[in-house]
Amino acid sequence: MELPVILTISIGGKIKEYFAISGDKLHTDLGVINLDELNGKSFGDTIRSHLGAEFIIRKPKAPDLFKYAKRTGAPMMPKDIGVIISNTGLCSTDHVLDAGTGSGILSIYLGSIAEKVVTYEIREEFVEIALQNFALAGLANIELRHGDITVEIQGLDEKFDVITLDTMDASKAIPYVPRVINPGGFLAVYSPFFEQAKEVREAIEKTGFAEVTTIELIEREIAFTGRGTRPSTSRVGHTGFITIARYY
Numbered sequence: 009m010e011l012p013v014i015l016t017i018s019i020g021g022k023i024k025e026y027f028a029i030s031g032d033k034l035h036t037d038l039g040v041i042n043l044d045e046l047n048g049k050s051f052g053d054t055i056r057s058h059l060g061a062e063f064i065i066r067k068p069k070a071p072d073l074f075k076y077a078k079r080t081g082a083p084m085m086p087k088d089i090g091v092i093i094s095n096t097g098l099c100s101t102d103h104v105l106d107a108g109t110g111s112g113i114l115s116i117y118l119g120s121i122a123e124k125v126v127t128y129e130i131r132e133e134f135v136e137i138a139l140q141n142f143a144l145a146g147l148a149n150i151e152l153r154h155g156d157i158t159v160e161i162q163g164l165d166e167k168f169d170v171i172t173l174d175t176m177d178a179s180k181a182i183p184y185v186p187r188v189i190n191p192g193g194f195l196a197v198y199s200p201f202f203e204q205a206k207e208v209r210e211a212i213e214k215t216g217f218a219e220v221t222t223i224e225l226i227e228r229e230i231a232f233t234g235r236g237t238r239p240s241t242s243r244v245g246h247t248g249f250i251t252i253a254r255y256y
């Protein structure tokens with residue numbers, strides 16, 4: 009079995025987990041795990057530390073990458089990624105254009121579903137980290153290109169079914185979306201501030217799309233405690249506004 013793997017153990021009813029990325033030993037508070045012993049094992053099998061703690065071996069999936077992948081900035085939250093996936097109807101034959109790559113978390117979720125993802129990152133120092141994260145995710149269908157999407161989109165001669173923009177200057181790329189989007193394709197733009205969301209809406213209106221909606225998704229976790237059950241008092245606050253527009 010190849011790395012990475014997630015190793016989980018239940019201690020006193022609480023789940024602890026460890027992300028084993030590389031090397032031949034993993035040092036944990038429950039002992040040292042010899043990762044060579046993963047050879048010949050399958051997901052769901054167990055592996056023991058030198059102190060006898062027994063861990064279940066799990067295959068990492070996109071939510072694990074959200075938790076454990078190296079970050080270059082704020083990745084998109086899974087709740088917002090869910091809105092993009094559901095509202096664009098992303099499917100296994102789709103080709104996606106994404107920018108900016110950042111830590112690559114959105115690209116990893118998109119690449120887990122779509123046929124191909126092309127993602128642009130303007131900052132060279134972020135490119136290597138995102139590439140490492142794609143390798144950890146085991147995805148070979150994500151092509152990372154170094155460049156400014158607002159410039160690169162003007163020269164692209166490929167077509168995409170879904171275009172996702174998570175950059176402060178997304179509105180500058182929007183006028184060029186019609187030249188690279190397939191008929192009936194979707195544009196999804198993530199904007200942390202009202203001001204940006206407004207710029208995005210204005211650019212969409214000027215460019216001309218068939219439909220457009222902007223939403224904010226509020227997530228409330230429910231806390232189950234001995235005292236009672238209610239929405240958690242510590243929660244994720246505002247993350248961003250998501251604008252979804254469909255091209256003719």
Ligand SMILES: C[S@@+](CC[C@H](N)C(=O)[O-])C[C@H]1O[C@@H](n2cnc3c(N)ncnc32)[C@H](O)[C@@H]1O
Binds near residue numbers: 157176
């Ligand atoms: C908020 S992060 C994206 C996070 C990413 N969606 C994720 O889930 O990990 C924004 C990224 O866009 C990059 N960026 C900003 N402007 C850009 C542009 N014009 N073209 C390409 N990348 C850009 C930034 O360097 C940064 O890494």
